Amino acid sequence: MNTLSPDQTALSWWVEVFISAPQQTYQFGPFKSREEAKISRSAHVAALDHKKMRDIVALIKQH
Secondary structure, eight states, X not given: XXXXXXXXXXXXXXXXXXXXXXXXXXXXXXXXXXXXXXXXXXXXXXXXHHTTOBSOEEEEEEO
């Protein structure tokens, strides 16, 4: 029998952003939907690009 509530068993969407210089990983979330995470990803990438960060890789993951 599963004793966890639906909120505890549901997977959330996350944005992981990697940059090479300086080498950093950022995680943003959780988001309720993939679409919400995609919107957030665009904003975070734009902010890092504005700060002249390079080699930005942004992934959307569900965990």
